[in-house]
Amino acid sequence: MVGSDMKFVDEFRNKxxxxxxxxxxxxxSSRPVHLMEVCGTHTVSIFRYGLRSLLPESMKxxxxxxCPVCVTPNRDIDLAIALTRQKDAILVTxxxxxxxxxxxxxxxxxxxxxxDIRIIYSPLDALTIAKDHPDKRIIFFAIGFETTSPTIAxxxxxxxxxxxxxxxxxxSQKRIPPALQALLQAKRxxxxxxxxxxxxxxxxxxxxxxxxxxxxxxxAVITGFEPLDILxxxxxxxxxxxxxxxxxxxxxxxxxxxxxNRIALAKIDEVFETNEAEWRGLGSIPESGYRFKKxxxxxxxxxxxxxxxxxxEHFECLCGEVLQGVITPTDCPLFKTVCTPENPVxxxxxxxxxxxxxxxKFL
Numbered sequence: 001m002v003g004s005d006m007k008f009v010d011e012f013r014n015k016x017x018x019x020x021x022x023x024x025x026x027x028x029s030s031r032p033v034h035l036m037e038v039c040g041t042h043t044v045s046i047f048r049y050g051l052r053s054l055l056p057e058s059m060k061x062x063x064x065x066x067c068p069v070c071v072t073p074n075r076d077i078d079l080a081i082a083l084t085r086q087k088d089a090i091l092v093t094x095x096x097x098x099x100x101x102x103x104x105x106x107x108x109x110x111x112x113x114x115x116d117i118r119i120i121y122s123p124l125d126a127l128t129i130a131k132d133h134p135d136k137r138i139i140f141f142a143i144g145f146e147t148t149s150p151t152i153a154x155x156x157x158x159x160x161x162x163x164x165x166x167x168x169x170x171x172s173q174k175r176i177p178p179a180l181q182a183l184l185q186a187k188r189x190x191x192x193x194x195x196x197x198x199x200x201x202x203x204x205x206x207x208x209x210x211x212x213x214x215x216x217x218x219x220a221v222i223t224g225f226e227p228l229d230i231l232x233x234x235x236x237x238x239x240x241x242x243x244x245x246x247x248x249x250x251x252x253x254x255x256x257x258x259x260x261n262r263i264a265l266a267k268i269d270e271v272f273e274t275n276e277a278e279w280r281g282l283g284s285i286p287e288s289g290y291r292f293k294k295x296x297x298x299x300x301x302x303x304x305x306x307x308x309x310x311x312x313e314h315f316e317c318l319c320g321e322v323l324q325g326v327i328t329p330t331d332c333p334l335f336k337t338v339c340t341p342e343n344p345v346x347x348x349x350x351x352x353x354x355x356x357x358x359x360x361k362f363l
Contacts, residue, residue: 013049021231022054028235028242032058034190035237036183036325039197040067040353041225047362049227055234062189062325063358065179065282066197068144069096069351070323073278074200074311076172077102080141083170083301084115090133092126093141095119100347103138123148123155130167139301142172146203149173149290150264153271156296170301171290174277176200177208178288179212182279184216189325192299193237194220195230198252205260206248213246222351224252235360271296280347281320319346329359336360 035343037043043063046052065071081102084091089105098108098119100141112116116136120126126140142152153175159167180194196209201222212218219240223233233251240247250256268290277289292300313320317339329335329348339345341357348356 001011003346009245012224012228012248014228016040017228018231019053021228021235022038023236025059025231025238026056028238033238033335034060034062034192035195035234036062036064036189036191036193037195037230038066038180039195039200040070040197040351040355041199041356042197042223042230043355044353045225045227045230047358049226049230051230053303059234059238062191063322063328063355064183064194064277064325065323066145066176067323067348067351067353067355068148068174069100070282070319070347070354071179072100072143072172072347073280074095074101074103074313075278075308076141076170077106077313079302079306079308080127080170081105081107081110082141082306083139083304084110084117085276086137086304086306088135089137089139090116090117090118090129091139092120092129094143096351097141097143099344099350101314101344101350102119103309123152124158126167127159127162127164129157130164131162134166138167139170139304140167141172143172143174143358145174145176145197145200147199147266149272150203150261150267153267153306156271156299157267158305159299160296165298167299168301168304169292171272171292172277173272173290174279174280175274175288175290177204177211178285179279179282180209180284181215182187182285182288183324184212184218186324191325192241193218193357195233195237196220196222196248198222198255200254201250201256201260203261203264205256206250206258209248213248217246219246219249221249222256224255249341277322281323314345317346319348319356322348332356332362 130138221233272290275291348354
């Protein structure tokens, strides 16, 4: 089985096929092109395999806001911290959130000071902890994009079915398509086409992205994460641009289908409705987050009575500008000097999907 899996992976890292794709890109790319890879995992793969150096000099790849840890605003982090300071509270969240700086603290520091904060690997782990500690108030700090939302929704549905009263969810999930719309409307960075995230799109399908072509005449390709996936996705994008087309294509067809995952989408729709949400760097974006439907409002941790400090950003951190693609991490005065993975000033240096972390690791 292992040998078979390795053969499958090697097929997407074939040097001869990669060379042929690069030649195709160089042949049809006749003018400067700016492409945004939305997903942080794409950014990591592009750097890991040295793809930038293989592309024409006229082609610029821009890293977008595709890191859920990075786009979580200080306001939500500060609220999570305040909730940990309440009596009989256990806060659970994913590991990357522990070191993300809030306004004056972070979850790792709060844990060191005695707060009960635990790392989970699945939303369902929060349910287990709630069952094991019926006398405690369990608060799940839920972050993520559409990839994570179905399992968060399923956890909430199971909590309601089992009539657990001690599990609350601090919902800080984000929806990718409205963020792309906000970037194009802002016009702060030139974007000729989008390399769209594969895993998010496995849930969404192609329909939520159609506005890119209809309203903004921008082509987009949903792309996998192996070197050949990304190169083929870039070739498909450049081909569209040269032909004057603006379609939403799928390169990652072994995973993504036009209709998306209907079961997963139904779970999300059963629990949540879309709502305005705050993004680090991008501000408040309509329809870019979720709020609980009426049936599940009792689980909303935002309804808990707690005093939260006023949010503030580090005055020199340019993480917000990086997330918009306006600058690269090397343009930030803190990069590699004050701000490092061991001492992150901003969240873009914390997560392995963060653009600053990726630049630090590979440059």
